[in-house]
Amino acid sequence: MSVSSLPIVTLPSGEKVPQLGQGTWHMGEGGRRRGEEVAALKLGLDLGMTLIDTAELYADAELVVAEAIKGRRDECFIVTKVLPENSTHARTIAACERSLKRLSTDRIDLYLLHWRGRPRLEETLSAFKELMSAGSIRYWGVSNFDVGDMEELFALPGGDACAANQVLYNLRRRGIEAGLLPWCRARGVPIQAYSPIEQGRLLRDRVLTGVAIRHRATTAQIALAWVLRQPDMIVIPKAATLEHVRENRAALDIELTAQDLAELDRAFPPPRAPRPLELL
């Protein structure tokens, strides 16, 4: 896989992935924007953002991804997710087969349990192991798992092979800093930060805008630069226009100053104590 000149994050296996990837939630929801979505993902690949995150939940997003990666599968690191209601042993295997078909690929690089559901974790885990042995998935991980869920997972045989935990993290959602983030860091489990610009809700923030003006950047770029300054954090903004993709890639070139960080800390204070994981 080519990771171009992007900073990289090393997975527990030693494999390297680009720190900045691409999300796909709300892609594939209607024919009208489809061409633009495919073009945006392709441009992202050209710019080195070769980690693409999708899910069986996201309407036809897996089909959009299939179109975008056509002819360049080997460059890409594809992440998709099984829904909790499908996470029994048999249903996980079936869900994975459906995702492989929709993605038009013979393998998923990282397969995540989207959030905790009723089925026992042992069942999902045994399906993940079977899928790995069959070569259908290369790694497995979880999403929206708080410290208690991670402890339960790690207590299971092979549970510590978890390759990532994908969670909500941005300036307005800093809760993980007081618990989950250090827990994962101590055990070498990379965090994938989703909704890094809070689905666009951070764009009009006054303090972010002030910092952006100083850097001749956009507010979205400052929100991304703030998450990206942590070198072990994988960040997966979703962008469906070429302009947004270019901007997001350029956020990697922004270096926030001590003054910027102090202002952002005042406006978006870090948590003082552990709090339950938030999700979207």
Ligand SMILES: NC(=O)c1ccc[n+]([C@@H]2O[C@H](COP(=O)([O-])OP(=O)(O)OC[C@H]3O[C@@H](n4cnc5c(N)ncnc54)[C@H](OP(=O)(O)O)[C@@H]3O)[C@@H](O)[C@H]2O)c1
């Ligand atoms: N595991 C989970 O439970 C979970 C939950 C939520 C999200 N996710 C994953 O994380 C990805 C990212 O999160 P998200 O989609 O929720 O939110 P996000 O990436 O924080 O925000 C996406 C929104 O921001 C806009 N945007 C992107 N770049 C921009 C820029 N440079 N300037 C202005 N606006 C910009 C996008 O507009 P355009 O589309 O018009 O470009 C879109 O409306 C998802 O797509 C999904 O893959 C996972």
